[in-house]
Amino acid sequence: MKLKFYFFIIVVFSCVAFCAEQISYFNPPEHFPQPAYNFSDNPLTKAKIELGRALFYDPILSSDNTISCASCHSPYNAFAHTDHDLSHGINDEIGTRNAPALFNLAWHKTFMWDGAINHLDMQALAPISHPKEMNESLKNVVGKLQNKNIYPSLFYQAFQDSIITGEHILKALSQFQLTLVSATSKYDEVKKELTQFSQQEKNGYLLFQKNCNSCHTEPLFSNQSFANNGLPIDTTLNDFGKWMVTKQSGDSLKFKIPTLRNLNFTHPYMHDGRFRKLNQVLNHYTKGISQSPTLAPELKNPIELTSNEKTDLIAFLLTLNDKKFVFDQKHQFPR
Amino acid sequence: MKFYNIFILLLFSIISFAQPSHEVIEFKLSINHHYINVGEKHFTHATSDSISFDVIRFYISNVQFFYEEEFISSLEKKHHLVDLENPESLKINLGKNAQLDFNKIKFDLGIDSLTNVSGAFGGDLDPTNGMYWTWQSGYINFKLEGVTPSCPARKNSFQFHLGGYQSPFSNVQAVELDIADEKNIIIELPIDLLLEKINLTETYKIMSPNQPAVDLTKLIASLFSIAK
Numbered sequence: 001m002k003l004k005f006y007f008f009i010i011v012v013f014s015c016v017a018f019c020a021e022q023i024s025y026f027n028p029p030e031h032f033p034q035p036a037y038n039f040s041d042n043p044l045t046k047a048k049i050e051l052g053r054a055l056f057y058d059p060i061l062s063s064d065n066t067i068s069c070a071s072c073h074s075p076y077n078a079f080a081h082t083d084h085d086l087s088h089g090i091n092d093e094i095g096t097r098n099a100p101a102l103f104n105l106a107w108h109k110t111f112m113w114d115g116a117i118n119h120l121d122m123q124a125l126a127p128i129s130h131p132k133e134m135n136e137s138l139k140n141v142v143g144k145l146q147n148k149n150i151y152p153s154l155f156y157q158a159f160q161d162s163i164i165t166g167e168h169i170l171k172a173l174s175q176f177q178l179t180l181v182s183a184t185s186k187y188d189e190v191k192k193e194l195t196q197f198s199q200q201e202k203n204g205y206l207l208f209q210k211n212c213n214s215c216h217t218e219p220l221f222s223n224q225s226f227a228n229n230g231l232p233i234d235t236t237l238n239d240f241g242k243w244m245v246t247k248q249s250g251d252s253l254k255f256k257i258p259t260l261r262n263l264n265f266t267h268p269y270m271h272d273g274r275f276r277k278l279n280q281v282l283n284h285y286t287k288g289i290s291q292s293p294t295l296a297p298e299l300k301n302p303i304e305l306t307s308n309e310k311t312d313l314i315a316f317l318l319t320l321n322d323k324k325f326v327f328d329q330k331h332q333f334p335r
Numbered sequence: 336m337k338f339y340n341i342f343i344l345l346l347f348s349i350i351s352f353a354q355p356s357h358e359v360i361e362f363k364l365s366i367n368h369h370y371i372n373v374g375e376k377h378f379t380h381a382t383s384d385s386i387s388f389d390v391i392r393f394y395i396s397n398v399q400f401f402y403e404e405e406f407i408s409s410l411e412k413k414h415h416l417v418d419l420e421n422p423e424s425l426k427i428n429l430g431k432n433a434q435l436d437f438n439k440i441k442f443d444l445g446i447d448s449l450t451n452v453s454g455a456f457g458g459d460l461d462p463t464n465g466m467y468w469t470w471q472s473g474y475i476n477f478k479l480e481g482v483t484p485s486c487p488a489r490k491n492s493f494q495f496h497l498g499g500y501q502s503p504f505s506n507v508q509a510v511e512l513d514i515a516d517e518k519n520i521i522i523e524l525p526i527d528l529l530l531e532k533i534n535l536t537e538t539y540k541i542m543s544p545n546q547p548a549v550d551l552t553k554l555i556a557s558l559f560s561i562a563k
Contacts (some may be wrong), residue, residue: 121454
């Protein structure tokens with residue numbers, strides 16, 4: 001009986017220790033919803049996160065060892081690529097879409113502008129293999145890492161196995177990316193009642209809730225679904241978004257609704273980076289909507305905003321910038 | 336006492352001889368009833384032409400054993416990658432199921448949708464096996480690549496990457512086979528019958544989840560048979 005009791009205590013303590021470790025690496029604030037990522041399939045550990053971080057910043061993932069994940073997802077740009085409308089990969093190749101910012105990925109159920117990827121673990125396969133991005137195969141990456149002296153021991157520390165596998169590379173990359181949580185903007189501080197909006201920001205917040213929140217839903221500022229936001233087709237790209245994946249006519253011109261957090265760091269905007277400034281974006285929604293059968297119902301009638309209201313709305317959007325996250329040492333190049 | 340022991344032993348050995356004992360499931364990838372070898376030239380009656388195969392690789396999932404429609408047992412390992420290039424992979428050891436009495440086997444050709452949306456796995460499901468799409472999530476259930484002079488594609492190569500887990504192009508296919516008392520179960524996939532149904536001079540490339548992929552996978556699933 002006594003033995004059973006001790007056993008019970010040990011089990012309880014190890015559970016508590018395990019949970020505590022999870023919380024310390026991934027601790028979103030209370031105003032955030034439950035994440036979509038199933039952490040029990042890939043429990044966070046320090047060794048795995050650090051391995052993922054090393055891989056994220058290592059150009060060894062590309063065929064000529066020049067392009068790393070961070071080449072297009074720079075920590076100083078909230079893991080997007082400022083000033084590049086379309087992604088810029090190996091041999092100066094230019095892709096067809098804007099490199100999205102990487103943060104709060106634990107809440108995403110789909111990835112890519114067209115939703116082609118269904119799980120964070122599988123996401124890295126796409127840029128690694130794309131001929132215009134890293135032009136490499138995961139199988140080759142396994143071979144290169146196995147022969148680079150630091151990696152077998154890093155994999156051993158992380159997975160208790162120095163034989164490197166595709167699964168372990170992908171899971172480690174997920175671990176690092178899961179720790180990229182942006183939840184310390186002024187908006188978040190207001191939600192935590194640590195500070196208050198200015199009058200202008202408050203006005204902007206009300207305008208946001210009235211006109212934007214149905215798609216760019218708080219607190220992640222995206223409802224993670226797909227929509228046609230009325231952008232006229234760029235005939236140099238002919239990108240039909242989600243239709244390219246599903247071939248269902250109802251998905252034509254639908255793109256993943258991006259978050260509005262960290263807009264200061266992630267310009268230019270839209271799936272093809274066509275807008276450099278926030279006021280261009282607002283002007284699109286007030287007078288640039290192109291009608292088509294799959295247009296989001298919320299945009300059938302143009303959004304009406306006076307120029308003062310636009311200024312207020314932008315003031316609110318700037319409260320979503322999260323400098324603390326962007327300049328957080330623990331997400332940057334490992335030293 | 337000693338005599339009694341020997342008697343028991345004798346009785347057991349008789350019982351074990353009487354019981355059918357299937358030890359291994361072996362996959363025979365064949366053309367005109369001959370084993371296919373990677374890269375080797377074979378003959379296809381379909382186009383009266385030579386043909387060689389570089390890749391034949393597919394997933395067998397959820398192997399289950401039945402006796403007269405009654406479920407008996409299932410293989411512990413859920414997904415098995417059969418790869419022409421890897422002779423080891425052509426055999427599935429039945430392990431503890433070897434002693435069971437069954438006369439029907441059911442399995443799925445391909446990977447179920449839940450596994451498809453559950454992130455990275457290792458072993459037979461590791462994306463380095465070349466059976467996972469990179470531009471779009473999802474396992475390739477069946478991969479067939481080769482060369483035949485009458486195929487009009489570049490370098491006369493045909494390529495079929497059949498997969499898809501999402502409606503309406505979900506294409507995991509159920510297979511059901513009756514088996515007799517053979518010690519080793521040999522499941523044959525006669526590629527010559529497949530070549531008779533698809534015309535490689537017209538259809539030689541399917542590499543996305545779509546209706547032709549579903550139709551072709553259904554056809555392949557119907558071709559599995561127990562080799563006599």
